[in-house]
Amino acid sequence: MRVNVFQWESRQARRGMPPTAAGAFRHQYGVRVRTTARGWTAVWLVVLGLAQVAAFLVVWRLALHTRTGQWLDTVALTGNRIGQDRIDGPVDRLLNAMSLFSLLVATGVLGFIALARGRKALAVAATLLIAGANATVQLLKHFLTRPDFGIDPERAAAGNSLPSGHSAVAASVALALILVLPRKVRVLGAFVGAAYAAAAGVATLSAGWHRPSDAVAAYLVTGAWAAAAGFFLLVFQRERAQVDSGDAHRVSATVLGLGGLIAMVASGLALSWLMDLPQVPVDELSRRELFAGYAGSAAGIAGVMAVVAALVLVTVHRLVPRIKG
Template structure:
């Protein structure tokens, strides 16, 4: 299947940046496990955020369960089919493969890490449950949103990024409200998605945009930056306040509110930050394509500017006036 004219290969600098970002994301997920799963104090803080979120968001539990129940094997297959079809409709086979690998790779990484690589020791803080980091539901939402961003036409990318961040935030916070996951599980899931997206977005290559979507992109960046700043800032503030108060588990209404809101804000902030980074990474790939002048473009432009045909050697030859009849008498 042929590529769309003007599609460019991967920029080595962007590929290197993507690899570094993927490594940093993996290190971040590992650090979350080390702090919030392998230490007693971290488990207590994470559990306090979960209890606070469930206590304050209990009215949303039925709705959260209904939304979370839509994530299934059928939903995964449907998402893979949709992103592949959208990419193939644009005659971009490489993009279709990247989108499918992003979703499948993210989900596989989460399942392998959660069930085979990572463990949750019983530190006499919470019930001895199987490890739940990273969250599979949040991984699904984030991976589908990232894949949709990858295959979306240039003009629709800003909207897809904002909607994807909102959807992923809703799923991540929903896992807290339903009591399925702790905040660290959802944030780690977004780091898994970011790692795969950072690797694959540059490899998918950029498309010349000619300024398409510039105004919408600016609005989307403002929205995502605001969401990431409020979410991450609020999450860190809630984490700091809860860290110094546990154990025991926060009992007062205010303490529960701070812990729960901090966890929920952190999850939303992570979703906004991940989609923002992937949006900017794709824009950088497009900018690299915009800077490349197609072969022969300069000669053709010069000929048009000169108003005459270009000679074989590249010199514009102006039309010569023809001899007319002399003046009378």
């Protein structure tokens, strides 16, 4: 029979026995904590993971296997020429800083942070997230095919580029950072990480390395792996782990998520306007139309990353409780 932790601590006190770690924490700091509702958290993680897998399938289907999707991607990729000379330097530095070595270093640093907090399972989960997301992206890129509809003959020989490996590297490190950071700096890490990953995705578009759907697909794959890593943490969570509802960062997560949704709406409006135009060859489009495709796609990239990061931020307090139990 499961005993309520508050009742159990009261009995301990009446018997003159030492309180639990949770009781001592509440006594010292006056913080109300409660046992984790692991069942509902597990359901939420499954729904979150499946939703992102479903969203990935939609992006894959529309971007690769429809003429409209390929045309919109090509418009955005062609529109990156506008003002490209001004951002070439920062874009190249950002993308060239990403390598297998830098990814290994980042993974090691994140694992060290988790171990320094006494969270072995968290170190494993962060590594699982990064390794799983990046391996999955590379496998998908290898096995997925991009039919040639004659829309982008300049890049037809290159074949499929979905999902983006660079975007996956940045996103996986950003989401793992949210998991491993202590609660006091978690919000800062979430905003910085989301901004970094979004900038990396937009940079791949600006450099002409990837289509916008490639970055969006990478974020969704990484988000699904974040849900899987969260489920791993939940499985190994101690029975008497305690969470503080104040650690949910609901306001910050709402701001981040709402900002992402606004960016996605702006992206949708820009792309909808383009879809109302005749799907002529992209070299016949005006500068205004090309810029709408590029800017709208960039907003969509940033918006999706912000929403994915917000979902992790609002959930992490249940996966990495303040009191391990």
